[in-house]
Amino acid sequence: CGNCHEMNIHIIRGLLIDCTSLVKSLFTAETFSFEECMALKRKYDIAGVWFGSSRIEDSRNDPPLSFGCNFSREQMTGIVACANAYHLFCVSTLRIEDMEALFACKKGFCIRVNNIRHVAVLFDALLENTFILPHWQSVLDKGRFLLSKDGTRYVTASSLSSALSAARNNITSANLGIRKAVSRLKI
Structure with a gap:
């Protein structure tokens, strides 16, 4: 889908891995319009990634x-020191208990994001250093663990993916500092 520049590699990967039954027919279709591409992206954004056999699965069947x-x-x-140094979240001082709740996927836990690009860089760096699994965007989305800076909406996998893409295209000293801090965590 050459015109789908909005759909980045992370969304495509999620679709190919987690939504195989949904996208399989698209590989044999004669055409795939921009409108069809955007409709697929909207389905992905709304349902997260678990489509199953072309229908949204009952969330009770989802793994934890x-x-x-x-x-x-x-x-x-x-x-926590990295998150505080780069002001990733809208709290005066992030506590270890906050990050433990986030990484434990504690039901009901939610924190406002100060800079979504920096948060995306943190999680991407954790992935690159094999601290977390590749589906981190989906976990944050499904768990509704992150709120937008203004607190009006939850951060979606799509917005995390877009933020990460933007951060990779505009490398800043903060991005490099976050990545360096994470790389120092290796034991």
């Missing part, structure tokens, strides 16, 4: 949310 991580106290302290 997990980042697949197991941070030491020292590593968690480093993550």
Whole structure:
């Protein structure tokens, strides 16, 4: 879909891996219009990634949310220090308990994001250093763990993906600092 520049690699990956039955027919279709592409993206944004057999699965059948991580106290302290140094969240001082609740996917936990690009860079760096699993955007989306800066809406997987793409296209000293801080967490 050459005109679908809005649909970035993370969304495409999610569609191909998690929504195989939905996109399989598109590979054999004679045409795939921009409108069809955007309709597919909207379905992805609304339903997260679990489409199953061309219908949205009952959420009771979904596996529990997990980042697949197991941070030491020292590593968690480093993550919190990084988040505080780069003001990732709208709190005066982020606490270790806040990040533990986030990474444990504690039901009902939610935190406002100060800078979505920097949050996306943090999670991408955690992935690159094999601290978390590749579906982190979906976990944050489905768990509704992140609120927009103004507190009016939850941060979606699509907005995280777009923010990460924008951060990769505009490398800043903050982005580099976050990545460096995460790389130092390796034991």
